[in-house]
Structure formats: C-alpha cells, structure tokens
Amino acid sequence: MQRxxxxxxxxxxxxxxxARCYAYPRHLERPWVRANFVNSIDGAFTVDGVSAGLGTDADHRVFTLLRELAEVIVIGAGxxxxxxxxxxxxxxxxxxAHFQHGIGGSADGTPPPIAVVTASARLDPASKFFTDAEVAPLIITTAHADKDQVAALEQAGAQIVVAGEAAIMPSALVRVFAERGLHRVLCEGGPHLFGQLAEADLVDExxxxxxxxLVGGAGGRISLSASTFDTPMSxxxxxxxxxxxxxxxxxxR
Ligand SMILES: NC(=O)c1ccc[n+]([C@@H]2O[C@H](COP(=O)([O-])OP(=O)(O)OC[C@H]3O[C@@H](n4cnc5c(N)ncnc54)[C@H](OP(=O)(O)O)[C@@H]3O)[C@@H](O)[C@H]2O)c1
Structure with missing residues (x-):
C-alpha cells in the first residue's frame, strides 16, 4: 500500500x-496571507447565517491555534x-512559546489586533468587538465612509486607517500590514474579502x-469575487x- x-x-x-504543522514560514519579509474557513461536506459555509453550526472540537482547536500564531487577524465587516x-x-x-520557536505568536504574549475591512465603517461602537478588545482594533476604511461613524469608532478605541477612496484594493490592504511589520496575516473571512484576495493572487495558503x-440550503461559498480565476494550489x-x-x-503552488 502506498503511504x-x-x-x-x-x-x-x-x-x-x-503548532509545528501550522507554523508560518520563518523570516518573512512580506505579509504571508493565510485564510481559515470551515465548510460542510456539501460546501455550505454557514448554518442559519453563521459558521458556529459547523464548528467541531477539531476545527475549534485549529481556529484557536491559528489565532495564537497570527500577528494580525483580518476580517470583512460583513x-x-x-x-x-x-x-x-x-x-x-x-x-x-510560538515566538520563541520562530513560528508566530508575539514576544510579550500580547494578542494580535483584529483588522476589519469596511468601506462604510458601519460597525457598532458599543458592540463587544470594541468593548472586549485587549488591543486596539484596526479599522481599514475608505475616504467615503461616514465621518461621524469613523469618529465614533475611534472614540471606541479603534485605530483608523484610510486605505482607499470608495473601496480598498486587496494590494492596498496587504500594504497596510507590510507598513506595520505585520507579516503573519490570518484572514478569517468572509467570502467577499477572501474572494477578492484570492482573485488578486494574494492568498498564500x-x-x-x-x-x-451535510446541511443543504441555498447558501453561498467561501470565495466570492467579480470574476472567476484559476489558481492552482498544493x-x-x-x-x-x-x-x-x-x-x-x-x-x-
Ligand atoms: N464558514 C466560515 O469559516 C466563515 C468565515 C467567515 C465568515 N463566514 C460567514 O460569512 C458571512 C459574511 O460574508 P460576507 O462575504 O458578506 O462578509 P465579509 O467578506 O466578511 O464582509 C463583506 C464586507 O466587508 C467590507 N469589504 C469587503 N471587501 C472590501 C473592500 N475591498 N473594500 C472595502 N470594504 C470591503 C464591506 O463592508 P461594508 O459593508 O461595511 O462597507 C463588505 O460589505 C457571514 O454569514 C459569516 O457567518 C463564514
């Protein structure tokens, strides 16, 4: 039998x-974009609109580990x-420990910031996303976002980064991380953000x-983009x- x-x-x-199985490459000189998703066998990425219904203990173990390893977590506002x-x-x-082994983490144990990509800045400053944060979230937004809304998020403790006019190009998003030396990137979705990064060929893994x-339903899939592409993966x-x-x-590849 072949192994x-x-x-x-x-x-x-x-x-x-x-942790060794999920080590980021050592000595990164640019952001390495890793995405993490959970799916059902029949391709659903949510049950009743959220991913929790698909979570298993094994998935939770990896989800937790990937957060331990990352220098920044990025998600779409959706x-x-x-x-x-x-x-x-x-x-x-x-x-x-991960930092000492050179595979991720942080020298002083501080958590990674969560960066949210949002054209509108339409997030609730009173939500637990802000009240529960140990480190200032990064709100990566556009010049077109509502100014009062942006001010309210800043007041709630967020760091605001304007990285586009009406939308943020995937390359501009990755540049935000590069400029801050945040090389171990973990994208936790959702499909619109992941699809754009993949379409721009910026997803490393x-x-x-x-x-x-099996969950059926009429839901979408983990990658949504304006056009199709053909990226071979190993x-x-x-x-x-x-x-x-x-x-x-x-x-x-
Ligand atoms: N199964 C899984 O592992 C998994 C993981 C993650 C999410 N999900 C599910 O995915 C669903 C949400 O998916 P989604 O695709 O709608 O959400 P998404 O990709 O997280 O967010 C889309 C939103 O992100 C912002 N955005 C995305 N690209 C942008 C760009 N280039 N420039 C500026 N803003 C940009 C926009 O926010 P504004 O509207 O604020 O401008 C847009 O409406 C939820 O049901 C969630 O449960 C599942």
Missing amino acids: IHNVTQLADLDDDAL TVRAENYGGAHPDPDRRR LCLSTAPM RKQLVLAEDGTVLARWAR
Whole structure:
C-alpha cells in the first residue's frame, strides 16, 4: 500500500506538534496571507447565517491555534456584523512559546489586533468587538465612509486607517500590514474579502476544515469575487480528526 505524505491523525498530535504543522514560514519579509474557513461536506459555509453550526472540537482547536500564531487577524465587516465578533484572546504563554520557536505568536504574549475591512465603517461602537478588545482594533476604511461613524469608532478605541477612496484594493490592504511589520496575516473571512484576495493572487495558503455534515440550503461559498480565476494550489497537509473533521492546509503552488 502506498503511504500518502503529510497525512496525520489529530489524536497523535499534542499542542506543540500541531503548532509545528501550522507554523508560518520563518523570516518573512512580506505579509504571508493565510485564510481559515470551515465548510460542510456539501460546501455550505454557514448554518442559519453563521459558521458556529459547523464548528467541531477539531476545527475549534485549529481556529484557536491559528489565532495564537497570527500577528494580525483580518476580517470583512460583513463577518463582524453577522457573527457578533468579539476580541481575540489567545493564551499569552502559547504566544510567547510560538515566538520563541520562530513560528508566530508575539514576544510579550500580547494578542494580535483584529483588522476589519469596511468601506462604510458601519460597525457598532458599543458592540463587544470594541468593548472586549485587549488591543486596539484596526479599522481599514475608505475616504467615503461616514465621518461621524469613523469618529465614533475611534472614540471606541479603534485605530483608523484610510486605505482607499470608495473601496480598498486587496494590494492596498496587504500594504497596510507590510507598513506595520505585520507579516503573519490570518484572514478569517468572509467570502467577499477572501474572494477578492484570492482573485488578486494574494492568498498564500488556505486552512480549510471540513465538518462531517451535510446541511443543504441555498447558501453561498467561501470565495466570492467579480470574476472567476484559476489558481492552482498544493495540498500541504491533511490532519484527520476522530470526529470525522478533515483539516486541510492548501498552499499556492
Ligand atoms: N464558514 C466560515 O469559516 C466563515 C468565515 C467567515 C465568515 N463566514 C460567514 O460569512 C458571512 C459574511 O460574508 P460576507 O462575504 O458578506 O462578509 P465579509 O467578506 O466578511 O464582509 C463583506 C464586507 O466587508 C467590507 N469589504 C469587503 N471587501 C472590501 C473592500 N475591498 N473594500 C472595502 N470594504 C470591503 C464591506 O463592508 P461594508 O459593508 O461595511 O462597507 C463588505 O460589505 C457571514 O454569514 C459569516 O457567518 C463564514
């Protein structure tokens, strides 16, 4: 029987071994964009409008680890609004340990900021996204956003970055991170943001959890963009969980 490379059982991996599986490349000189999504077997990315219904323990373990490793988490405003996003609170000791191993995290254990991409700045300054944040969120917005709304988000503790006129080009978004030395980027969606990054060929890797369920419905998919494209990807690793979740890591060829 032929052995398939880089296929592992999740049960065989302790936290350090799993972290090595998801290590960012060392010595990055530009932002490395990693995206993370969960999907059902039949391709749904939400159940009743949110991803929580697809979450399994295995997916949660990887979701938590990817946050521990990242230097910045980026999401579209649609996801913040739909999922009632809070701040990121990864374990500070784990972040320090990842940093010492050169695979991500932070030297002092501080969490990564969450950057929200929004043309409108239409976010609720009283929401837990702002009240629950340990580090100032980055609001990456446009010159066309409502000025009072932007001021309210700044008042709520956010750092405002204007990176476009009416919309933010994917390359301008990545430049925002490059200028701040934030090289280990984790994009947690949603499909509109991810689709634009992928269309611009700016996604270095995709971590995709497939939850062992069929959900049907008329929902969309994890990547939405104005036009189709054809980006070949290589399967870097497959981790199989006992509950049936398939944890794949795909990298741009
Ligand atoms: N299964 C999963 O792993 C997963 C992960 C993430 C999200 N989701 C689901 O995805 C759904 C939300 O998807 P979505 O595609 O609507 O959300 P999205 O990509 O998170 O957000 C779209 C919004 O982001 C802003 N945006 C995106 N690209 C922009 C650009 N180039 N310039 C300026 N602003 C930009 C706009 O915000 P403004 O309207 O404020 O201008 C836009 O309306 C939710 O149901 C969520 O549960 C699932």
